[in-house]
Amino acid sequence: MRHDWIADILAVIDAGSFARAAEARNVTQSAFTRRIDAIEAALRGPLFDRRRKPVALLPAARSLEPGLRRALQVQTSLLQEAAELAAGGGSITLACQHAISATVSPALVRALAEAGFEPVRIRSGNRDDCLVMLLSGAADLAVSYARAGGAPETAAGFEERAIGGDRLIPVAHPALWRRPDGRLPVVAYPPEVFFGALVGELWRELPEGVVPHRRAETALTLAAYRYALDGLAVAWLPLALVAEDLAAGRLRRPDDAGPDLPLDIRLIRLGGAGRETARRGWEVILGASASPGGSERIP
Structure with missing residues (x-):
């Protein structure tokens, strides 16, 4: 399904009316209504119960909402990634604990820059701050300390790997x-x-x-x-x-x-589908930490 179709459908769900959804999508109400009509025509069936206030998905279409939200997130990430690449981008953002920013991050920046990521943005914070940056999309990956050899210390929905020790x-x-x-x-x-x-x-x-x-x-x-x-x-x-x-x-x-x-030094990312930038950066850092001399490049 097209990205703009999904965004229009979710705008109606979130706003509760075509008028407010049209405002959120920055179009006139009449133009927005025609867009919804065109989407329903393409799908060969109605999506919304227009008799209800607020407007809501018809019962048969309600199961689509979680999938639509996931699809919009994935498509938005891909479009952002494509725009960065088209503009000659390839930037990546790491959220690092303060001490890691001062000690480990130079090796991380070197490995990522050699793989074509520029600029590499380092954002510093306490461990919880780094995880919040990851959840909010303000960072692609996080780097944090953990007890050596211990079980993952992040909640479900994160993935972490040891890349060094201290x-x-x-x-x-x-x-x-x-x-x-x-x-x-x-x-x-x-x-x-x-x-x-x-x-x-x-x-x-x-x-x-x-x-x-x-x-x-x-x-x-x-x-x-x-x-x-x-x-x-x-x-x-x-x-x-x-x-x-x-x-x-x-x-x-x-x-x-x-x-x-x-201590372990651990690389952390969100589980599931994510930006291509995060996936590629994850592989670059894991490869650098596992390569010969990797323990020297990433302490």
């Missing part, structure tokens, strides 16, 4: 030490963000006599990173973010700050 580790300025009373100055994450729950668990494994003392709280890993560099407190950060600082002696791993936590 570790969540405690780091501090070399001059920062635990206080004589056992209190360890720490940067906390809010409990509702992904790292907040993980760090809360790690605090329960601190050595006996070590008590976390919250000196700062932030949802931004990059802010926590700065607090650690400035000597304010111990921060739990991805190793990829702090590896160079550890090697250069700008940060150290405190012996009394408990264990590390292995």
Whole structure:
């Protein structure tokens, strides 16, 4: 069925009258009514009960609505993709957790650019923000941390694959030490963000006599990173973010700050039919992570 036919039919369903549907479709009511008449003639039967207020699909046609909505979504995505390609596009948008934007995204941009995607747009947010961007269509793919080797941490309707690994580790300025009373100055994450729950668990494994003392709280890993560099407190950060600082002696791993936590880096997409851009980008990133040297390109 033609894209404009589906859009016209759904406009009537959503608006409840031909007049409001015509306004939504930016045509006169008489022209819109002729379009609906032409659709029904082509389909060889009526679709709407015009006697009802609001106008509604006839009982025999009601089962079509879910399929029409899915078809419109698929067709709209294909038309958008075709327009991008015709305009010399090929852009793709990734929603990444803040720390991933600073560490992993350069390898992702490189792999995608080499495959012909330009520009590669990186949008940063907390883990839940990234999933919302994926659901809303503001991003084609999402990249997020997860517990290493664990079950999928997204709800039904998403698909995720591990593309690399990292570790969540405690780091501090070399001059920062635990206080004589056992209190360890720490940067906390809010409990509702992904790292907040993980760090809360790690605090329960601190050595006996070590008590976390919250000196700062932030949802931004990059802010926590700065607090650690400035000597304010111990921060739990991805190793990829702090590896160079550890090697250069700008940060150290405190012996009394408990264990590390292995992490997966996971690529996430919406399940089912989606934009061709998302499908191609998914394959490019998975191929880069599985290729020889892939663990170097995507940490």
